Structure formats: structure tokens, C-alpha cells
Amino acid sequence: MNTKQDYIGVFDSGVGGISVLRHLRRELPNERFLYFGDSANAPYGTRPTGEIRNLTLAAAEKLMERGLKALVVACNTATSAAIEDLRRRYPELIVIGIEPALKPASDRFPGGMVGVMATPATLREEKFARLLNRFADHCQVVKLPAAGLVELVEAGKGNGIEAEELLRPLLEPLYGKLSAVVLGCTHYPFAAGTISRLLGPDTVLLEGGPGTARETKRRLTAAGLLHDGPGEIVVENSLNCARTVELCWSLLEE
Numbered sequence: 400m401n402t403k404q405d406y407i408g409v410f411d412s413g414v415g416g417i418s419v420l421r422h423l424r425r426e427l428p429n430e431r432f433l434y435f436g437d438s439a440n441a442p443y444g445t446r447p448t449g450e451i452r453n454l455t456l457a458a459a460e461k462l463m464e465r466g467l468k469a470l471v472v473a474c475n476t477a478t479s480a481a482i483e484d485l486r487r488r489y490p491e492l493i494v495i496g497i498e499p500a501l502k503p504a505s506d507r508f509p510g511g512m513v514g515v516m517a518t519p520a521t522l523r524e525e526k527f528a529r530l531l532n533r534f535a536d537h538c539q540v541v542k543l544p545a546a547g548l549v550e551l552v553e554a555g556k557g558n559g560i561e562a563e564e565l566l567r568p569l570l571e572p573l574y575g576k577l578s579a580v581v582l583g584c585t586h587y588p589f590a591a592g593t594i595s596r597l598l599g600p601d602t603v604l605l606e607g608g609p610g611t612a613r614e615t616k617r618r619l620t621a622a623g624l625l626h627d628g629p630g631e632i633v634v635e636n637s638l639n640c641a642r643t644v645e646l647c648w649s650l651l652e653e
């Protein structure tokens with residue numbers, strides 16, 4: 400077992416954080432990534448905040464035993480519930496939390512109408528209210544809670560007929576009306592085809608993965624902690640089920 404502190408831990412409630420790992424791998428090809436998805440307890444986004452916080456802290460503790468130099472919380476829901484607790488608990492560690500890409504959306508579409516699709520937990524948290532306040536003058540934001548979509552992505556069905564049926568009542572009334580939709584849950588890029596079809600070709604989809612990967616690189620560079628290869632990816636999941644780990648690998652190549 401690796402005990403040197405040279406892994407970048409990447410955590411999500413399930414398979415969704417793989418959409419962030421795709422960008423991390425591109426940005427930092429020489430790094431060693433340890434991905435942990437807590438699919439046994441997913442979805443987080445419909446749980447009370449205290450439960451999300453406890454699950455996130457427990458997962459971080461397990462990852463820390465493996466020797467981390469940085470932790471990327473590749474889950475918007477876990478970030479909004481627990482990022483401050485994680486930073487307090489591990490003051491020496493680089494801790495990066497993904498958040499909905501509202502800034503890129505408002506920079507790109509000033510004055511535009513922007514949807515934010517996220518879990519009910521992310522949309523109700525104080526952290527999101529603060530983010531919204533920062534950009535309220537720059538664009539008109541429509542909240543789009545998409546309960547149920549995480550479960551379909553966990554089952555490898557993000558772009559299937561069930562996802563289309565689930566999302567139709569939420570998205571079809573907005574066909575052609577939005578400048579952009581922020582995918583504020585890391586599972587949702589794996590339903591991007593369905594979302595795009597329902598919103599029409601003029602709505603741009605934005606995700607937080609690229610910004611999170613750039614920020615991770617910036618922080619590691621500033622701390623002099625970059626690894627100079629060879630890169631490695633380890634994928635683990637609390638379900639201990641080969642199919643879920645295989646799904647992660649196939650989503651990584653999507």
C-alpha cells in the first residue's frame with residue numbers, strides 16, 4: 400500500500416466525479432489519482448446536510464490513510480455541506496471543492512438567462528445562495544433541481560429514455576430560451592446528450608470540471624508539489640462491485 404503522501408484524492412458520492420477526473424487527468428497527466436466514489440450511500444443530494452457532512456468526512460478520513468497531498472471534492476453537494484469542515488480538519492492539506500460554474504456562465508453571457516441544474520441539497524445550501532448573490536446582477540438565474548438523475552447515471556443510463564422522460568417536464572418548457580445551463584452536479588455531464596436535446600442547440604452546457612482541474616494544478620504548482628510521472632489512476636468504490644468500477648472506467652473514456 401502507498402503510504403507516501405503523493406496521491407491526489409478525488410471524491411464523489413458515486414461515479415459522477417469521474418467527469419472531473421477526466422479534466423484532472425488531462426491537466427495533470429503525471430499525477431497519481433486515487434478516485435473514491437461512495438455509491439453505496441448515493442445519492443447524497445436528497446439527504447439532510449448533517450448526513451452529507453458525516454459521509455463526506457468519513458470518506459475523506461479513509462482516503463487520508465492512503466497518503467494524500469491534495470483532496471479534490473468532485474461533488475458539488477459534498478462541497479456545499481462539508482468543505483469548511485474538511486479544511487478545518489486537515490489544515491495542512493490542499494483541499495479543493497468543485498462549485499457550480501456560474502462565473503464562467505455570467506462572464507460568457509452577461510445579461511443572459513442561465514439555468515443551474517443541481518441536486519436539491521446544493522440548491523438549498525447557504526454556499527449556493529452566496530454564489531447566486533455574487534452573480535445576481537450579471538445574469539438571470541433559473542434554479543433547476545433534477546432529483547432522480549443521479550440514480551440513472553449511477554445505473555449507466557444518463558443518456559437513456561428514462562433520463563429523457565425524467566427531465567422533459569423540467570427542461571422542455573425552456574427549449575431555446577436559455578443562453579447556458581450550468582451542470583452543477585458532477586453526475587450531469589454524463590446526461591449531457593439528453594439535456595442538450597431537451598434544451599435545444601442554442602443553449603451552451605457548462606461544467607465545473609475544467610476550472611477545478613486548473614485550480615488543482617495552480618495550487619500544486621504553487622506548493623511545489625507536482626509529481627513528475629509516471630501518472631496513475633486508481634478507482635475504488637464503497638459498493639465493492641466490479642460493475643460499478645467498470646462503469647467508472649468506461650465513463651472516464653466517454
Ligand code: DGL
Nearest residue numbers: 412442443444475476585
Ligand atoms: N455528484 C454530486 C454533485 O456534484 C451529487 C450526487 C448525489 O446526489 O449523490 O452534486
